[in-house]
Each structure stands twice: as structure tokens, then as C-alpha cells.
Amino acid sequence: MYSNRRWAVITLILLLGAAGRILHINEQSFWVDEGYAFYHAHFPDLVTSLARDTHPPLYFVALRLWSEVAGHSELGLRWFSVLPSMLSLALIFQLAREVMAQRAVAARGQRQSAPYLAMLMLALADAENFLAAEARHYTWLVFLVTCSMYFFLRWIRRSRRPARLSWMLSTLLMVYTHYITAFAGVAQGFYALICLRGAQRRRALSSLVFAALALSPWLLLVGTNQVGNGGANWSVNLSPAVIRDIQVKFFTEQWALVVALMLLGCFTVVYGREQLYRLRWEGSSWLLLLWLVLPFCLTLVANAFLPFLQPRRLTLWTPVIALLLALGLSNVRPPIRNLLIIALLVYGAFQVDFYRVKPKWREVADLTARYAVPGDLVLTDIAGGDYQLGYYLKREMPGGKMLPDGVRYESLKIRRDFYPETYESWLPQLLYRFDTVWLMHWSNDPSAFNWLRELGFLRTASFLHRHDGGATGDIDMHVYRYNRFADEPPLVQFDNGMLLKTAKIVEMPLRLDLIWESAALLDRDFTVSVKLLDENDLLVAQHDSQPQLNQKPTRDWRIGEAVFSPHELESIQGWSDGEYRIVIEVYYFEAGQPVKIPTTSGSGAFTLATVILENASDSG
Numbered sequence: 001m002y003s004n005r006r007w008a009v010i011t012l013i014l015l016l017g018a019a020g021r022i023l024h025i026n027e028q029s030f031w032v033d034e035g036y037a038f039y040h041a042h043f044p045d046l047v048t049s050l051a052r053d054t055h056p057p058l059y060f061v062a063l064r065l066w067s068e069v070a071g072h073s074e075l076g077l078r079w080f081s082v083l084p085s086m087l088s089l090a091l092i093f094q095l096a097r098e099v100m101a102q103r104a105v106a107a108r109g110q111r112q113s114a115p116y117l118a119m120l121m122l123a124l125a126d127a128e129n130f131l132a133a134e135a136r137h138y139t140w141l142v143f144l145v146t147c148s149m150y151f152f153l154r155w156i157r158r159s160r161r162p163a164r165l166s167w168m169l170s171t172l173l174m175v176y177t178h179y180i181t182a183f184a185g186v187a188q189g190f191y192a193l194i195c196l197r198g199a200q201r202r203r204a205l206s207s208l209v210f211a212a213l214a215l216s217p218w219l220l221l222v223g224t225n226q227v228g229n230g231g232a233n234w235s236v237n238l239s240p241a242v243i244r245d246i247q248v249k250f251f252t253e254q255w256a257l258v259v260a261l262m263l264l265g266c267f268t269v270v271y272g273r274e275q276l277y278r279l280r281w282e283g284s285s286w287l288l289l290l291w292l293v294l295p296f297c298l299t300l301v302a303n304a305f306l307p308f309l310q311p312r313r314l315t316l317w318t319p320v321i322a323l324l325l326a327l328g329l330s331n332v333r334p335p336i337r338n339l340l341i342i343a344l345l346v347y348g349a350f351q352v353d354f355y356r357v358k359p360k361w362r363e364v365a366d367l368t369a370r371y372a373v374p375g376d377l378v379l380t381d382i383a384g385g386d387y388q389l390g391y392y393l394k395r396e397m398p399g400g401k402m403l404p405d406g407v408r409y410e411s412l413k414i415r416r417d418f419y420p421e422t423y424e425s426w427l428p429q430l431l432y433r434f435d436t437v438w439l440m441h442w443s444n445d446p447s448a449f450n451w452l453r454e455l456g457f458l459r460t461a462s463f464l465h466r467h468d469g470g471a472t473g474d475i476d477m478h479v480y481r482y483n484r485f486a487d488e489p490p491l492v493q494f495d496n497g498m499l500l501k502t503a504k505i506v507e508m509p510l511r512l513d514l515i516w517e518s519a520a521l522l523d524r525d526f527t528v529s530v531k532l533l534d535e536n537d538l539l540v541a542q543h544d545s546q547p548q549l550n551q552k553p554t555r556d557w558r559i560g561e562a563v564f565s566p567h568e569l570e571s572i573q574g575w576s577d578g579e580y581r582i583v584i585e586v587y588y589f590e591a592g593q594p595v596k597i598p599t600t601s602g603s604g605a606f607t608l609a610t611v612i613l614e615n616a617s618d619s620g
Helices: 003-024 034-042 045-051 058-070 074-101 107-125 126-130 137-159 161-175 179-195 198-226 240-251 254-266 284-302 311-330 336-350 361-371 387-394 412-418 423-431 447-454
Strands: 265-273 277-281 377-382 410-412 436-441 458-468 474-481 498-504 512-520 528-532 539-545 563-569 578-590 591-597 606-613
Touching: 003 045, 003 107, 034 045, 034 058, 034 377, 034 387, 045 058, 058 074, 058 387, 074 126, 074 137, 074 277, 074 311, 107 126, 107 311, 107 336, 107 512, 126 137, 126 240, 126 311, 137 161, 137 179, 137 198, 137 311, 137 361, 161 179, 161 198, 161 240, 179 198, 179 284, 179 311, 240 311, 254 265, 254 336, 265 423, 311 412, 311 606, 336 436, 361 387, 361 458, 361 528, 377 387, 377 447, 387 410, 410 412, 410 436, 412 423, 412 447, 423 578, 436 447, 436 578, 458 591, 498 578, 498 606, 528 563, 539 563
Parallel strands: 377 410, 377 436, 458 563
Antiparallel strands: 265 277, 436 474, 458 474, 498 512, 512 563, 528 539, 528 578, 578 591, 578 606
């Protein structure tokens, strides 16, 4: 039985770990891999879908089942990564106890402190804190590798069948979660060859062979299709920059201290009466070192034949780093140990070493979903994959928004990858059926632009989203709007040369989508005012802005250029049912005062239409 004090320490560490994993869980948008996980998890034919991928199926099957219960929201999907990460905190406590049980000469204080320190180091691990906030399989990888190592050591010490069966099951589950975990199994095999003897060695090796054979049906089913699929887009070659990245991500900027404590953790420090001590090498340390070294070496070897190396794929290191750190700290006596723990705790709590800034896909998708209307076509073409935009546009938008009914969505990237033989004929046939096209583009493929131009579309809007790509530099992500116009005269022309080509009334409760053109170069920045007047010509609602949400000043227009300008009318005194006039004005400021531009017919404003609003008070 644990004392209340020990339970209090465990609770505090769990709360610390939960805070690191949960507080910023929805701070960033889904990135491509998270959208990709959702896409594959919900694809009707999972085997066919994953055959185009590079991963085994267990996580995707589990994510599908989880989302049926927890829902499809970002938070719901990411909680599925928080769960195993919290379980790993509890499990590494048991793993540290098992390691210490095999260290016969360890002092009582070392035995007691190591499990708590292992929990603390894993709670502070940036890799777990960051990856627990992603709808990906990495925290499940960590949990299952830790399970496999715990039951392996427990079976070695006790030689009981339940422990062996638990080890075999957890090993099987981990290789069905991520192929790289097989390297942890290889480490166990080398340890069995080096340190085990007789029947125990044979049983250990046969158990690992069973796990390998149990994976073979899946590999035979899809393995040849998966080889090299997409890996080249995300893998890197070993270089000083990559080594530095790995060093900081897993060993932190305090890497010298971390590595020194990890090396010390391979030994048991035996203290004498005169404070003299000696170092005793521990047999279980061979397993921990193999766990650390072999995955990295084997990853480099595999990377020479297939694109494989990515720092985040080394996350199976996270528990062994935390464990060796804890063992090293437990070898140090107070007060120095306390000072080291404080230094690691303060650094871990306030410094972030494992992090990446993700593109703001929520904002990109939200802009399109906000202004697309039934009858529009929405296209995405994103280098690396459109899955995250497909998730936002088709499933879950911030605030519960989605593309309106009647808006067609297609991913050009997915279509090009999955159906390359029909892509070039399919795209123009699709575009021909629409007059308004939204294109979210971050790709080197120009096919969409070429066909839009070929079919007579004009670009009417371009919204820029800047992404800080870190070492790769800033990346421009664009949302474009294209329109195809009938050969009709403009609705109205103003004296400054501005032509109103088209106007569409959108109910929400009321928005006006205008498209302007200029018959001459404009030397001022003009403002467009859309007003709603009641039967007594009293102003009820209004929206003033420069065209294209203030992003396209009129002095930058070219002659003949078409410019999209949406105006969401803002109520002044609340909506009420009745008949209203929609009036459009153009003006500029001179000496701080608005100067209206008349129409060519001489009126100071253009009445677009008369509308009847019903149930307006409910909408407002």
C-alpha cells in the first residue's frame, strides 16, 4: 500500500503531465498528417486506402471506433492521443520498478525514487506533450513499446506464462501500430541473445518470431504496394542539421546534462560508509542501451534503401530517455539530486524543444466556407496532401460551420494521386459545369490554373495566408476565386470608371456579393457602401469597406480586372420583417470627409433591388 504522501506525489506528476498535454491541445489547426489519419480511418475500404500508404492498420481502425463514440471534432480526435500518453505515465512507473527490482545492490532510496522520477521525466518530455496534441499514432506507439518492454522484463525476472503472453500481445499490437516499433523488438532479440540462457532464450526468440509471423499476413496483403509510398515527401537524409534537430527534440538544449545522467543510469552507484562509492554495471542496462541505439542505427540503414528518416519517428526513444534519466538521478544523493531535479523541472516547464508551427488551415478553410454559396465549386491542391482541408470543409469547421449544402468539393491532389490516368480529362469536364470556382492552392502543379484560363474564367479574388515555415522559410498559401461571366452589360457605372458587373444577394440574414471592374485606371482608394433602407428611407443596416475585404484597394486595379467584394450587412437597430431597398454607393475621403461618386446617370446612389425580409428578427 502506498502512503498518502506517495499518492500525492503521483497525483501531482499526473496533473503536471495532463497540463502539458491538454492546455494547448487545440492551439493549432490539424496539419496534413492529422487530416490524413481521419481520411484513412473513415475510408470505406481501409485495406485499399492503406495500401497507398506506409502504415499498418491498427491505429486507423481504433481511431474509427473511437470517433464513433467521441465524435469527429478536433478535440475529440486528439483526445485519442492524450489517453495513451497519460497511461504511459502510469506504466513507466511500473517499468522503473521492474528495472530496479533487477538491480539487487540498489539502495532503498534509489529503488523508491526511480519510479517517481521516471514519471516526472516522461511528464516533462516535450515529444509526448507535443504529439499528444495531434490526432496521430505516436503516443500509442510510445505506450505499446513501454508495455512490451515492461512485460518482457517482468517475464525475464519471473518466467511466468501471463507475463510472456502479455509481452507477446503488446509486441504484436505495437508492430501493427507502426512499423518502426519492430526495431524495439530487434533490441529485445539482441538482448535475449546476449543475456539470456537456455530455455528462456529460446522462448524469447520464439515469441519475437511469432510477432513477426503475425505481422506477415498484413505485409503480404499490402506490403509491396506500401514500399516507398509518399515517404520521399517527408523523409530526410542524415546531416548535421538533422542531427542537431534530433538532439534538441529528444535530449533538449541541456543535452550534455541529460546524456551524462543517462549514462550514469546504466550503472548502480554503491555508496560506502565513508561516502566512497563504486559503479556497478547492470545487465538490464544492455536492454535500455539497445532500445536507444538500435532503432537509430536501423533507421539509418533502412533510410539508405527507402525514405524513412524523420525525427518524430524516433519517438519510441521517449520512454527510455525518461527511464535512464530517472535511473541516473536516483544514483545521485541529495542535495545535489534535488538541485538537478529542480533544474530539469524548471527547464521542462518553461522551455519547449519539440514543436513545429503548423499552417493555419482552419482560417484557410473558414474563409472559403464563409463566402462559398450553393452552386459554387471548391477545389484544393496542397503539396503533401489535401486531407486536412477536406476534414475542415466537409466535416468540422470552427464554430460548427461547414460548406453550405449545394457546394461541390473536390481535392485535386487526391484525384491526381489516386486516378492519374483520368485526371487531365476529368478536370476540364468538372470546371465546365460551374461559373464560380474557389481554389485553395499550395502546390507546384499548374493544371487548375491552365484549365481555368482555357475555359474563360477570370480571377476575381486572391486571399493570402502567410505560413512561417521555419527553416524552409515563409510559405504563401492562397485562396483564389474565379468567375466566368456572361456577355452582358454592367449593372451600373460610376463616374470614376467603376463598373458593377454582377451582384448576388445571399441570406445570412443578408450579404451582398459584388463583382467590380474598372473602365479606367483609378487614382484613389474608393470605398463601397452597401445600405439597407426601410420603406421610410431610414437606414437599417450598412456595410462599408474597400473591395475584397479591404485587401484590393482600387488604386491597384488594372483596366478590365474583375474584383470580388462581399458585404455582410450589419444591423443598426435590429432587424424586423418588411420591405427594404438595397442601395450601393461609392465614395472617397477628402479632408476627413466622404465625397460621393455619382453614377453616370447622375444619381448619388444605385438601387440594386427591393427585398422582403421575413422572420428577420429571429435571424438577427
